[in-house]
Amino acid sequence: MLLVIPDVFSPEQVAACVADLDAATWGDGRITAGLQSAPVKDNEQLSETSPVARKWGDVVLDALGASDLFVAAALPLRTFPPLFNRYAGGQSFGTHIDNAIRPIRGTSVKLRTDLSATLFLNDPDSYDGGELIVEDASGGQVIKLPAGSMVLYPASSLHRVEPVTRGVRLASFFWVQSMVRDDGARALLFDLDRTIQRLAGRDGIGDAEVVSLTGIYHNLVRRWADS
Numbered sequence: 217m218l219l220v221i222p223d224v225f226s227p228e229q230v231a232a233c234v235a236d237l238d239a240a241t242w243g244d245g246r247i248t249a250g251l252q253s254a255p256v257k258d259n260e261q262l263s264e265t266s267p268v269a270r271k272w273g274d275v276v277l278d279a280l281g282a283s284d285l286f287v288a289a290a291l292p293l294r295t296f297p298p299l300f301n302r303y304a305g306g307q308s309f310g311t312h313i314d315n316a317i318r319p320i321r322g323t324s325v326k327l328r329t330d331l332s333a334t335l336f337l338n339d340p341d342s343y344d345g346g347e348l349i350v351e352d353a354s355g356g357q358v359i360k361l362p363a364g365s366m367v368l369y370p371a372s373s374l375h376r377v378e379p380v381t382r383g384v385r386l387a388s389f390f391w392v393q394s395m396v397r398d399d400g401a402r403a404l405l406f407d408l409d410r411t412i413q414r415l416a417g418r419d420g421i422g423d424a425e426v427v428s429l430t431g432i433y434h435n436l437v438r439r440w441a442d443s
């Protein structure tokens with residue numbers, strides 16, 4: 217399932233974040249690349265320990281924690297501290313797959329990457345190229361979002377970032393380990409959850425069928441979730 221989460225950052229947060237990123241010290245993006253992806257990766261990143269990355273990474277996590285849409289879609293168990301990257305001057309990231317397991321620096325925790333996320337930070341009209349292409353059964357999904365909006369997609373997908381031929385593309389990216397490993401099961405739970413929300417809006421949260429379906433939702437989570 218590929219899902220856009222709009223307005224994770226307000227316009228004011230986008231402006232303040234971009235100002236901090238513009239003033240930060242950037243390094244070669246290959247620092248977090250795997251063996252397969254390193255040769256096709258050409259961008260810049262902030263170090264995982266960069267104070268700017270940690271400050272704005274925490275803002276991303278706070279915003280997502282308050283997003284019913286993110287929580288319902290991802291059913292997050294743990295989230296990788298968000299990283300930040302920058303593409304300009306023709307830089308790109310060729311087709312690759314993200315590593316399945318990521319150690320979280322400074323901890324003994326290892327995260328299984330079930331979902332990948334990219335939060336776009338620049339006005340799409342301010343740069344050419346830079347589309348995120350996510351391959352799926354129907355071909356390639358082309359994603360270039362307004363500043364402050366985020367896409368969530370299965371980390372099992374091959375994906376790439378097209379060359380940025382004008383301007384600068386800044387983004388935050390990270391991974392989520394979901395309580396529900398299987399993408400199809402998670403998509404069913406999300407559909408059921410959204411449908412219950414609509415029914416509750418129409419018939420009231422105490423409606424007998426709404427209560428029954430809510431019970432079914434939670435019993436499916438019990439069946440499928442790891443924590």
Ligand code: NI
Nearest residue numbers: 312313314375
């Ligand atoms: Ni990737």
